[in-house]
Amino acid sequence: MRLEDYELPTPDFEKLFRAEVLLSDPFPLGEAGGGYREIVAVTGGSFEGAINGEILDFGGDWGLLHSDTINELNTKYLLKTDDGAYISVECSGKLIMDYEDMTGSGDGDNADYYFRQTIRFTAGEKKYSWLNEIVAVAVSVITPDGNVCLDAYKLV
Template identity: 35%
Template sequence: MIATRSLFELRLQVPQVHDLGETPLGRRRIAVVAGGEFQGERLRGTVVSAPGGDWMLQRPDGVTVLDVRILLRTDDGEHISMAYRGLRHGPAEVMARLAAGEVVDPTTYYFRMAPVFETSSAKYAWINKVVAIGTGRREPTGPIYSVEEVL
């Protein structure tokens, strides 16, 4: 059994997605992360509106591969870079409902991510040494993740 400890809940605002269409690798879409917030016991704050985005790839097998980079600003003014890769997939009818902007029960699809963090802040230097995982759900305004530190 893998033991974890909550880092934070992350809520991202994704108002716009640019669809590049079919590329040699699959359907490429780039989502603009326009802000958000994160809150946990050890750190909390906001997501800086720029730079930030998700270079999503919809593979031919129906799996969406996430490639995200965002900048977190803690409530005391420190900056933490957060990058993650992830996967989202599920039954075709569930994924179609998500794509249409519907709220869908997150237990009906797979949505996982593996973030890494980078900061120069002495106060938050501990996060540079953390292995983390997250589970997500997709809401109409953007994804919401529960991010956990692996102990």
């Protein structure tokens, strides 16, 4: 069989929720081999969509700035749904922007930076166990006050 003979499904996305993740000022660790490391605490927030609730004041992002433009993100935080279930969130991604200039417009389609993440959910409650079985991604922007707004999608 030739490569072009394989029929593969075209990916589609189903929106899970929109979230605003509130952040602290960064804690700079400095040059850490392979880049400049800083930690930014997650201090709260909310999410609405297929599931709703609050983002707890628990977790953070361990960013590694590889150059003046490439930030490799590694974020972990905790969701609490409106019905009291806890869901762990782990994000990996890239924020590509001019850090010398720090001029991101933050208005979605017109943002002058690239901010994308993959998401891994861990849920113990049976009602939310379907989150353990999906591949999810997020499209994100930096808000004018320095927080993150993201739309999370399930890859179907």
